[in-house]
Amino acid sequence: MSSYQMNSGTGPAQTMGPSSEPSYMDLSNMPMDNKQQQTMIWQQNQYMSDSGIHSGQTTQAPSISSKSHGDDVEDGEMDPSKMMFDWALGGDTYTQEQVDDINQQLNQTRSQRVRAAMFPETVPEGVHIPSTQIETDQPTVVQRLSEPSQMLKHAVVNLINYQDDADLATRAIPELIRLLNDEDQVVVYQAAMMVHQLSKKEASRHAIMNSPQMVTALIRAMATTDDLETTRCAAGTLHNLSHHRQGLLAIFKSGGIPALVQLLSSPLESVLFYAITTLHNLLLHQEGSKMAVRLAGGLQKMVALLQHNNNVKFLAITTDCLQILAYGNQESKLIILASGGPGELVRIMKSYTYEKLLWTTSRVLKVLSVCPSNKPAIVEAGGMQALAMHLGHQSQRLVQNCLWSLRNLSDAATRMDHLDNLLHMLVQLLAGNDINVVTCAAGILSNLTCNNQRNKVIVCQVGGIEALVRTIMQAGDREDITEPA
Structure with a gap:
């Protein structure tokens, strides 16, 4: 009969026994005949191993269960009643009875959790509903499923509110029209404020x-009142309506x-803003508005x-209105000239840096520069120098407009x-890759050096001859470049 003994000393293990069969002092060499032997091996390896103090190796706390997880999975002998769960993040363990209590509580409150996720407004205040959410940054399945229902609910609420607003306005409009036509200016102001x-x-x-009828009453109140606040509310309403084509048509008709x-003569800044932006929207999108603005004296007001x-x-909005009105209409160009427009436009080009305004x-200026009457007025106001100031700007659309204006004015x-500065800049632009820029620069140089000895000398001094020869060679058969160059 073999015996198993373990030496309590630190020396090597000794084998004893009269039998010729091997005696195992090292449990790691024991045959794996049954589960008990495996358990002994595991205990030997876990509790008799190096703690890590001497070797520096990381130790691992042994499991409470005496079974290895690998054995459970392989043998299919998992017994839920014998398993322990780490329920809390802190590593606290629960007994099976506690786990059963938690499961029962969650089962009983399942419908409450679903209701709280999908309809949170129905949960009474102070009622605590257990949550199954462990990680705060990871929503539960119920929370993820509730998102579409919440979106649908908000959409329905928005539709209801939209319909309520429409119904309220429809019912109130007849009374508001009557109030806008009232003789009492206080009543008119209150009505205009409500409509706004x-x-x-x-x-x-x-x-x-x-x-x-409402739009007509609003315009009438705006045109006849002496109260600035009434005017502001009415103009603000028309401004809001002008963002819709139907509103533009209603204002126009x-x-x-x-x-x-x-209103462009109003001393109130907000009224001026409402008026010019509404007119701008009309000029852009409503047919017939240009003629109506011209007939109403809009050009003179805008130049002022x-x-x-x-x-x-x-x-920027005002100058854009002027461009829309002047483009293709000689009468508008002459009205701008008579109102002192060229001088004011040149002053803006010299005084401001806001790209959109420039x-x-x-x-x-490009539109006016093709008008024989406006052309000399722009030149005399210093338009050539003002436009030359922006030829080095980063905005290509600004540079292009300045070049076309200069070309039209150069004759x-x-x-x-x-x-001098303009001529120097034009010679530099000849070396560019943009054909439109090169074409304009060559045309301007051609006109400015015609019968002008001083300008010819300046062009030669800044390397103009070499630049022109190079431009002609690169242009090939493009006569719009080679002819002026």
């Missing part, structure tokens, strides 16, 4: 623009353009605004001196 508030919501805004043009307003965004102003500036 309604116009801020989409549903009620559509109800207002669908009522020609109700005679709103003459009233809006009159250039002199008395320093808001760059306001000036771009819109250069567009007006009226052949006798002008003191254009």
Whole structure:
């Protein structure tokens, strides 16, 4: 009979026994005949191994269970009643009875959790519902499934609110029309303020623009009142309506353009903004608006605004209106000239750096530069020098407009001196890759050096001859470049 003994000393294990069969002092060599032997091996390896103090190796705490997980999976002998779970993140363990209690509690509150996720507003205050969420940054399945229902609920609420706004405005419009036509200015102001508030919501805004009587009453109140606040509310309402094509049509048909043009003389900044932006929207999108603005004296009012307003965004909208009105209409160009427009436009090009304002102003100058009457006025106001200031700008659209304007003006500036900076910049532009830029630069140089000895000398001094020869060689058969070069 073999015996198993373990030496308590630190020396090597000894084998004893009279039998010739091997005696195992090292349990790791024991045959794996049954589960008990495996358990002994595991205990030997776990509790008799190096703690890590001497070797520096990382130790691992033994499991509470005496079974290895590998054996459970392979043999299919998993017994839930014998398993322990690490339920809390902190490593706390629960007994099976506690686990059963938790499962029962979660099962009983399942419907409450679903209701709380999908309809949180129905949960009474102070009621605590157990959560199955362990990681705060990872939503539960119920929470993920509730997202579409929440989106649907919000959509339904928005539809209900939209319909409520539309119904409210529709019911209120007849009474508001009556109040806008009242003799009492206080009543008119209150009505205009209420209409302005309604116009801020989409549903009620559509109800207002669908009522020609309402738009007419609003324009009448705006044109006849002496109260600035009433004017501001009415103009603000028209501004809100002008963001819709239907609103633009309603304003146009109700005679709103003459009233809006009159507001361009208002001392109130907000009224000026509402008026010019509404007119701008009309000019852009409503057919017939250009003629109506011209007939109402809009051009003269807009040129006057250039002199008395320093808001760059306001000036950008105003100059864009002037460009729309002047393009292709000689009468408008002459009205701008008679109102002192060229001088104001040149002043803006010299005084401001806001790119959009410079771009819109250069567009007006480009339109006016083809007019024989405006051309000398722009040159005399210093337009050549003002436009030359921006040829090195990063905005290509601004540079292009300045070049086209300079080309149109250059035949009226052949006798002008003191254009040294412009001539130098034009020679530099000849080396560019943009064909439009090279074409304009060559054309301007051709006109400015015609019958002008001083300008010819300057071009030669800044390397113009070499640049022109190189331009001709690169242009090939492009006559629009080779002829002026």
